[in-house]
Amino acid sequence: MIVLAGTIGAGKTSLTTLLANHLGSKAIYESVSDNPILPLFYDDPKKYAFLLQIYFLNKRLDNIKNAQENKLDVIDRSIFEDALLFQLNADLGRSTETEVQIYKSLLTNMMEKLTELPSKDPGLLIHVRVSFDTMLDRIQKRGRSFEQISVHPDLYTYYEELNKRYEAWYASYDRGPKMEIDGDKYDFVESKPAADEVLKQIDAKLFDLGSLVG
Numbered sequence: 001m002i003v004l005a006g007t008i009g010a011g012k013t014s015l016t017t018l019l020a021n022h023l024g025s026k027a028i029y030e031s032v033s034d035n036p037i038l039p040l041f042y043d044d045p046k047k048y049a050f051l052l053q054i055y056f057l058n059k060r061l062d063n064i065k066n067a068q069e070n071k072l073d074v075i076d077r078s079i080f081e082d083a084l085l086f087q088l089n090a091d092l093g094r095s096t097e098t099e100v101q102i103y104k105s106l107l108t109n110m111m112e113k114l115t116e117l118p119s120k121d122p123g124l125l126i127h128v129r130v131s132f133d134t135m136l137d138r139i140q141k142r143g144r145s146f147e148q149i150s151v152h153p154d155l156y157t158y159y160e161e162l163n164k165r166y167e168a169w170y171a172s173y174d175r176g177p178k179m180e181i182d183g184d185k186y187d188f189v190e191s192k193p194a195a196d197e198v199l200k201q202i203d204a205k206l207f208d209l210g211s212l213v214g
């Protein structure tokens, strides 16, 4: 399986669609509109951070189970970023260190159990890197009301810190092969040439890894 990673609004879901169409494989999405906890979390992060994390853990495990048929199936968000988001929430006082520790130990326990699956670790992780300015632009343009800084001014710090932490997170990711896409340079949603270039870069990596043969 191939997994996308990156901050809020980086374009993971769009690239998942593009890539799965290009490879002729299955795209597996985590639906935001069906998520009943997300708007509650944005309204009252302290109350709902832990519940949201458990909700996502359950969904991500489902996604991994669904992506076992074909090594080119694409998941729009990796399970490995959730701990980064949850730790940030704890550092901002929206959850406690005890909750983070319990979450991490549950995650480790569940991931150990997944050894039974043929491909529990991604064959390739693709990080879409965007600058803080691009991130803010995209969140605003997409217009999900609960994600807007104009609605929840505290989100500015949350987004800024999240964007900063992604760099270290990507550098330390070691579950398998990885690559980065420059989401500032290549607007693969708006520009067909940019989309073609990004797909070319991913194809080249998949060839190198032996996941695609020419």
Ligand SMILES: Nc1ncnc2c1ncn2[C@@H]1O[C@H](COP(=O)(O)OP(=O)(O)OP(=O)(O)O)[C@@H](O)[C@H]1O
Pocket: 006, 007, 008, 009, 010, 011, 012, 013, 014, 030, 032, 038, 052, 053, 056, 076, 077, 081, 082, 083, 085, 086, 147
């Ligand atoms: N572990 C988590 N903890 C808190 N919030 C999360 C977590 N995972 C996802 N979210 C929230 O869920 C929403 C969707 O996140 P995600 O980044 O997966 O999709 P997205 O913003 O639509 O990304 P893209 O535009 O790159 O497709 C965002 O509001 C994000 O903050």
